[in-house]
Amino acid sequence: MKLDRFIRIAIAIVVLLVFVIAIGALLFISESALNVWDRLNEGPQALLIAYVGVLVLLALAALWLIWRLVVKRRIAPTPTASAKPLTRDDIESRMREAESAGVDVSEAQAELKELASRKDSIHLCFFGEVSSGKSSLIKALVPDADVVVDVVGGSTDDVRHYRWRNDEGAEILLTDVPGIGGTEAGLTELATTEARRASVVLFVCDSDLTRPEMESVRALLGFDKPLVLVLNKADRFSADEQAELMHKLLERIDAIGGKVERDHVVAVTAGGEVDVIERAADGSERQVRRTRPADIGVLVVAINRMLADAGESLDTRRERAVFQMAAARLAEAEQAYRAQRSEQIIRSATRKAVIGALAAISPGTDILIQGYVGTSMTRALCRLYGAAPRDLDVEEFLSLSQSRVGKALPLSLAVAGNGLKAFPGLGTVAGGLAHAVAYGLLFDALGRSLVQTLSRHGELLPDVAAKEFEEGISEYLEAGVGRIARMALEEKKG
Ligand SMILES: Nc1nc2c(ncn2[C@@H]2O[C@H](COP(=O)(O)OP(=O)(O)OP(=O)(O)O)[C@@H](O)[C@H]2O)c(=O)[nH]1
Ligand SMILES: [Mg+2]
Incomplete structure (x- = not known):
């Protein structure tokens, strides 16, 4: 005293x-x-x-x-694509960086290789809804080519190239792709990818544009593709109807802010084939396949004019579209890598937390989240998402989270106890085990919410991250309990 x-x-x-x-x-x-x-x-x-x-x-x-x-610390805006077009150097350096981090860059690489192999040729891609007459148009341009044309929609199910020589003698490759909007999965994507690799896209429709067609045109214009709009099957319309349709098509393109020259919108008849019943003199009937007469002169003129107008810019614009696509492939690969790697990091930290809790003499009093496991998990996840937080930020985040954990612990224990009921025969040992599962659950929730936060904001903002952890905690607890109870039982047996 x-x-x-x-x-x-x-x-x-x-x-x-x-x-x-x-x-x-x-x-x-x-x-x-x-x-x-x-x-x-x-x-x-x-x-x-x-x-x-x-x-x-x-x-x-x-x-x-x-x-x-x-x-307050400012929340960084979600990174948006910069207005400056990507260059080869940009994409290659991004690929090198990603590759050294362990990301699978093969798909992005393949796009660049494909681009290089097309360097000396012009590709015209015929794109449009199923059965709009893409294959028939190619057949009309290259009559000797063996193009599959079928009366049943969905006849082209892969990508094919055909050689065509225009009046100036230039060699051009015509690409036939599957129609979009068909039932078979993946074909629309295949066609879209091919359109992005092409120098010019010929959008083939056979009446006014539908909503999905408008979306496609919008996307193609977004790739900065030179576009020719082809209204096919003109034989089905009177001259007045044709004029009205052409007017509508131009209006639609204007409405989505597209800049398509008037003479790049044409109405043609590819012809195609039709099955007709022929009656012979003796009254017998037989089905024969007839070719409709084609009328594609205006299309040839439009293509030639387009190529002459675009000139040198064709290659640059194609490159840009492919670089954009390669960047998207890279971003997908990075996302897949991060998802897989973050899962490993979270699982390993959760396991350590469970082991730690099982070994603790009086579980429930130790400050788990702020200890070594919490710190190393937070750092590893931040590194994975390219965030470089200050030591202070990591500490602050963990300390803010710890105070939330205090409140969530009873709930976590209840969820853990409930989850363990699914494993019969545990009896009274479940006391310490329930604590271990509860701690594991909290780590799991911490890791998962942190991944969400990092992918949303791109950096560790302690207060925002801790708040998002708190908001998602009960959901993560419910989702993880089966997995973590099994993990704890394994460790206990081990
Ligand atoms: N009336 C008329 N029918 C045509 C014309 N061109 C094509 N067709 C018909 O339209 C149908 C589809 O033709 P395709 O050339 O296979 O169409 P596609 O766009 O290649 O179809 P997918 O490969 O399935 O996407 C066939 O029945 C053709 O005969 C045309 O100019 N006029
Ligand atoms: Mg086809």
Whole structure:
């Protein structure tokens, strides 16, 4: 008790000293402030105004700094594609970086290889809904080519190229792709990918554009593709109907902000084939396949004009579209890699937490989240998502999360206890085990919510991340309980 009294007297003396110093400082500051004020009042007014201005500015700067440091850290905007087009150097350096991190870059690489192999040729891709007449158009342009044309929709199910020489003798490759909007999965994607690899896309329709067709045109224009809009099967319309349809098509393109030249919209008849019943003189009937007469002159003119107008820019525009596609492939591969790697990191940390809790003599009192396992999991996940948080941020995030864990622990224990009921014959050992599962669940939830936060914001914002952890916690607990109970049982047996 003596010591206690001594400490109290020491504290009282310190308080007294601080009080005296504070009064002294106040007197000193007031005196100098009044002095300065008097002198300023005696001097020119401009000096007084300038002095007060500087003081106000300093005060504002200090307030702003405090606000930035203590009150709020700005949430970084979600990274959006930069307006500047990607260059070969950009994409190659991104690929190198990703590859060295362990990401599978083969698909992105394959796109660049394909681009290189097409360097010296012009590709025209015939794109459109199933049965709009793409294959028939190619057949009309290259009559000797063996193009599959079927009366039943969905006849082209892979990508084929045909050589065509135009009037100027230039060699052009015509690409036939599956129709979009068919029932077979993956064909639309196959066709779209091929369109992105082409120099020019010929969008083939056989009437006014449907909503899915509009979406396709919008996407193609987004790839910065030179576009020719082909209204096929013109033989089915009168001249007036044709004119009206062409007008509508142009209006639709205008409505989505597309810049398609008027002479790049044409109406043609590819012809195609039709099955007809022929009756012979003896009255017998037989089915024969007839070819409808084709009329595609305007299309040839439009293609030639398009190629002449676009000239050199064709290659650059194709490159850009392929770079964009390669970047998208790379982003997908990175996402897949991160998903798989983050799962490993979370599982390993959760296992360590479970083992730690099983070994603890009195589970429930230790600060698990802020310990080594929590820190290393947070760091590993941040590294994986390219975030480089300051040590302080990691600490702050874990400490904020720890306080949430305190509140969530009873719920976590209840969920763990419930989950363990699914494993019969555990009996009374379930007490310590339930704690281990509860801790494992909390780690699992922490890791998963952190992954969400990092992929959303791209950086570790302690308060935001801890809040998102709190919001998602009950959902993660329910989702993870089976898996983690099994993990804990394995460890216990082991
Ligand atoms: N009336 C008319 N029918 C046509 C014309 N061109 C094609 N067709 C018919 O349209 C149907 C589909 O023709 P395709 O050339 O196979 O169409 P596609 O767009 O290649 O079809 P998918 O490969 O399945 O997407 C066939 O029955 C053709 O005979 C045309 O100019 N006029
Ligand atoms: Mg076809």
